[in-house]
Amino acid sequence: MRSTARSITVSAALVLAAAAQAAGTVQVSFVQPERFSDVRDARHDSSVNLRELKRHLEELASRHVADGQSLTIEVLDVDLAGEIRPIRRLHDDLRVLKGRADWPRIKLRATLESAGQPLRRIEQTVSDMAYLQRSNRHADGEFLRYEKRMLDEWFETQFAGAAAK
Numbered sequence: 001m002r003s004t005a006r007s008i009t010v011s012a013a014l015v016l017a018a019a020a021q022a023a024g025t026v027q028v029s030f031v032q033p034e035r036f037s038d039v040r041d042a043r044h045d046s047s048v049n050l051r052e053l054k055r056h057l058e059e060l061a062s063r064h065v066a067d068g069q070s071l072t073i074e075v076l077d078v079d080l081a082g083e084i085r086p087i088r089r090l091h092d093d094l095r096v097l098k099g100r101a102d103w104p105r106i107k108l109r110a111t112l113e114s115a116g117q118p119l120r121r122i123e124q125t126v127s128d129m130a131y132l133q134r135s136n137r138h139a140d141g142e143f144l145r146y147e148k149r150m151l152d153e154w155f156e157t158q159f160a161g162a163a164a165k
């Protein structure tokens with residue numbers, strides 16, 4: 001029984017490793033994040049939000065970048081949905097979403113290459129002015145759910161045919 005369980009575990013690990021190798025390479029970086037418009041959380045810390053954005057971009061890219069391709073994404077600016085408002089009683093801040101001029105915006109520069117040759121170069125500000133009026137597959141309590149939906153849609157329009165997966 002142990003031998004069978006070990007074989008299944010090893011086989012699963014090999015399949016996952018092969019799948020990871022089948023995808024192309026992805027590199028996400030932030031250009032001067034200290035100058036971003038609004039990436040901080042209620043505690044004035046931007047590192048958690050940047051890590052989550054990087055993780056989500058890498059996840060999206062892994063679905064759209066084929067073997068032999070590389071995608072480099074430089075995040076040039078971030079303006080998260082909503083506005084930070086001080087709450088004196090709690091000695092903390094709160095992000096308030098009103099659906100007016102507080103929509104999410106992320107400026108990106110992306111280069112997709114294959115065999116060292118550029119296939120596509122994009123520099124674009126991605127935004128979602130109707131972020132509160134549309135359905136969202138990301139759950140209500142999910143971290144950066146409006147930014148994630150916006151990036152999901154952007155990736156689909158920009159790189160849908162890049163990988164045959």
